[in-house]
Amino acid sequence: MTQNKSQMDFYPTRMRRNSKIIPRTDSVVYGESFVSLSEDNAKFFEKNGYLIFENLFSENEIKSLFDELKKISLDESKKDSPQFILEETDKEVRSIFEIHKQSKMYGGLCRDRRVLDVARQLLGSQVYIHQSRVNLKPGFDGKEFYWHSDFETWHSEDGMPSMRALSCSISLTDNFEFNGPLMVIPGSHKQFVSCSGKTPKKHYQQSLKRQEVGTPDKEILEAMVREGGIVTAKGKAGSAIFFDCNIMHGSNGNITPYPRSNAFFVYNSVKNKLTDPFCGLPPRPDYIASHDFTPLEPVKNFLVSQR
Amino acid sequence: MTQNKSQMDFYPTRMRRNSKIIPRTDSVVYGESFVSLSEDNAKFFEKNGYLIFENLFSENEIKSLFDELKKISLDESKKDSPQFILEETDKEVRSIFEIHKQSKMYGGLCRDRRVLDVARQLLGSQVYIHQSRVNLKPGFDGKEFYWHSDFETWHSEDGMPSMRALSCSISLTDNFEFNGPLMVIPGSHKQFVSCSGKTPKKHYQQSLKRQEVGTPDKEILEAMVREGGIVTAKGKAGSAIFFDCNIMHGSNGNITPYPRSNAFFVYNSVKNKLTDPFCGLPPRPDYIASHDFTPLEPVKNFLVSQR
Numbered sequence: 001m002t003q004n005k006s007q008m009d010f011y012p013t014r015m016r017r018n019s020k021i022i023p024r025t026d027s028v029v030y031g032e033s034f035v036s037l038s039e040d041n042a043k044f045f046e047k048n049g050y051l052i053f054e055n056l057f058s059e060n061e062i063k064s065l066f067d068e069l070k071k072i073s074l075d076e077s078k079k080d081s082p083q084f085i086l087e088e089t090d091k092e093v094r095s096i097f098e099i100h101k102q103s104k105m106y107g108g109l110c111r112d113r114r115v116l117d118v119a120r121q122l123l124g125s126q127v128y129i130h131q132s133r134v135n136l137k138p139g140f141d142g143k144e145f146y147w148h149s150d151f152e153t154w155h156s157e158d159g160m161p162s163m164r165a166l167s168c169s170i171s172l173t174d175n176f177e178f179n180g181p182l183m184v185i186p187g188s189h190k191q192f193v194s195c196s197g198k199t200p201k202k203h204y205q206q207s208l209k210r211q212e213v214g215t216p217d218k219e220i221l222e223a224m225v226r227e228g229g230i231v232t233a234k235g236k237a238g239s240a241i242f243f244d245c246n247i248m249h250g251s252n253g254n255i256t257p258y259p260r261s262n263a264f265f266v267y268n269s270v271k272n273k274l275t276d277p278f279c280g281l282p283p284r285p286d287y288i289a290s291h292d293f294t295p296l297e298p299v300k301n302f303l304v305s306q307r
Numbered sequence: 308m309t310q311n312k313s314q315m316d317f318y319p320t321r322m323r324r325n326s327k328i329i330p331r332t333d334s335v336v337y338g339e340s341f342v343s344l345s346e347d348n349a350k351f352f353e354k355n356g357y358l359i360f361e362n363l364f365s366e367n368e369i370k371s372l373f374d375e376l377k378k379i380s381l382d383e384s385k386k387d388s389p390q391f392i393l394e395e396t397d398k399e400v401r402s403i404f405e406i407h408k409q410s411k412m413y414g415g416l417c418r419d420r421r422v423l424d425v426a427r428q429l430l431g432s433q434v435y436i437h438q439s440r441v442n443l444k445p446g447f448d449g450k451e452f453y454w455h456s457d458f459e460t461w462h463s464e465d466g467m468p469s470m471r472a473l474s475c476s477i478s479l480t481d482n483f484e485f486n487g488p489l490m491v492i493p494g495s496h497k498q499f500v501s502c503s504g505k506t507p508k509k510h511y512q513q514s515l516k517r518q519e520v521g522t523p524d525k526e527i528l529e530a531m532v533r534e535g536g537i538v539t540a541k542g543k544a545g546s547a548i549f550f551d552c553n554i555m556h557g558s559n560g561n562i563t564p565y566p567r568s569n570a571f572f573v574y575n576s577v578k579n580k581l582t583d584p585f586c587g588l589p590p591r592p593d594y595i596a597s598h599d600f601t602p603l604e605p606v607k608n609f610l611v612s613q614r
Binding site: 139140144146147176177178180183218221222225230232250251252253254255256257258 | 446447451452453454483484485487490525528529532537539557558559560561562563564565
């Protein structure tokens with residue numbers, strides 16, 4: 001059934017058939033003792049699949065992160081590297097992948113105890129960065145991103161075997177209700193939606209702009225929203241949302257003048273290392289799905305640590 | 308300068324030059340005594356250019372309006388008339404123009420004292436319907452509508468001389484923050500943005516789907532939002548928003564499963580009858596910009612009146 005010979009596929013998807021629900025067999029919270037978050041936080045994450053921390057980073061810290069980003073964005077020597085995704089129209093930088101390797105400051109940020117400890121405690125193990133990027137979503141014509149589960153893609157295209165990963169998105173700009181904030185469907189992380197269709201070759205070249213294969217049917221989304229509703233991740237710059245690798249999420253477009261930028265880190269457990277992609281195609285490039293499984297060492301404060 | 312020979316043009320636009328601001332010379336609130344709204348309501352409208360009434364219509368009333376809509380939408384004999392705008396993909400009804408003529412119930416709705424009296428008192432005169440429609444904005448792929456002033460179009464393409472008109476949008480479905488609700492820029496109604504570009508022939512055939520000519524520059528929008536912020540018209544089905552003909556407004560797309568439907572009436576003062584379009588082209592069809600200036604007679608309750 002699956003095309004991955006080396007590993008059992010508990011979450012088959014993109015077998016061309018219709019969408020269908022497969023109940024999650026993996027845990028959501030793997031840790032047993034919590035220091036950087038409360039028991040209640042952990043329970044909330046278990047139940048809802050996300051967790052928002054307001055003001056996790058200070059105004060000063062956000063300013064430093066922004067200045068660093070500007071500096072990198074203006075570095076013409078880097079614009080040709082595949083990690084830099086440019087707008088088709090004006091060649092402005094839209095996303096930078098592997099930001100934790102492109103910048104010492106962002107390398108520190110993903111190791112900062114305020115985020116790394118939460119990831120390690122929820123996943124109950126050491127973790128490494130599966131993917132990192134910053135998004136510079138412009139105002140006026142920010143595009144929508146349709147509903148999807150990240151795990152569906154990481155499993156199918158990257159060979160991530162189990163649901164033992166989570167994302168942390170740190171807001172670098174204010175998230176209003178009207179500038180296309182992240183929307184999640186609470187509770188949707190407990191069901192895996194096996195999607196219809198077949199993964200095209202080099203799918204990532206297109207899917208990072210607009211995903212079609214790997215998105216669920218309308219009926220399934222309706223049922224999930226009827227059950228769990230929709231929560232939008234509003235909040236000031238400096239807030240952070242952690243969300244489970246399998247939670248259904250998306251974002252509307254943004255015609256307002258307010259841009260929406262964030263730093264985005266995917267933490268995967270070192271006990272959940274990538275195997276061959278379950279779709280049977282070659283894996284995506286390393287800057288999108290890392291094969292460097294070295295556990296992250298925490299730093300107390302990313303701004304201090306890099307000096 | 309203008310192409311309308313019969314009438315002075317106080318708000319020249321689409322002269323191919325850049326956007327520029329022309330201060331509003333017309334009043335916002337024309338009435339002097341208020342019965343269906345408070346003095347504070349009128350002051351709020353004067354200052355901000357909009358007014359929201361929660362629960363203006365009951366659940367039962369909304370249900371009747373919805374049932375009526377379904378009945379009309381399913382009437383195959385009407386689908387070919389120009390008033391019916393269909394989705395390109397599945398030929399579902401997306402908008403119905405002149406709804407107040409297509410349906411006795413909606414004809415009663417726009418005369419219902421709860422809305423008509425507000426319009427008459429704010430505009431300080433008898434009023435007629437310049438345009439009416441219902442929008443059936445679907446969930447999952449509702450398109451965004453970019454920032455614009457309605458008056459800019461009605462002046463340029465319909466020959467509306469002055470700013471003495473307002474719109475009332477009655478929600479037939481719940482407006483959440485995430486299903487593409489109307490967004491307005493408070494205070495923006497006090498400035499007219501003269502837009503760049505030139506009106507193409509039969510512009511309405513395209514502009515009702517996606518407006519490009521008649522939209523302001525980014526710099527002007529940024530300044531307006533810096534000044535006034537953005538307000539989203541959230542609220543339960545049955546709420547209504549009144550907004551000035553010149554307020555800058557738009558809406559984001561909608562990937563959520565929640566559709567967003569509304570009944571939309573444009574009230575124009577009988578003292579502000581249409582003249583020739585200021586863009587110099589023939590006027591738009593009557594079902595988009597009416598030349599029937601007969602004042603509306605109020606009814607106490609639209610559901611009772613039609614029986």
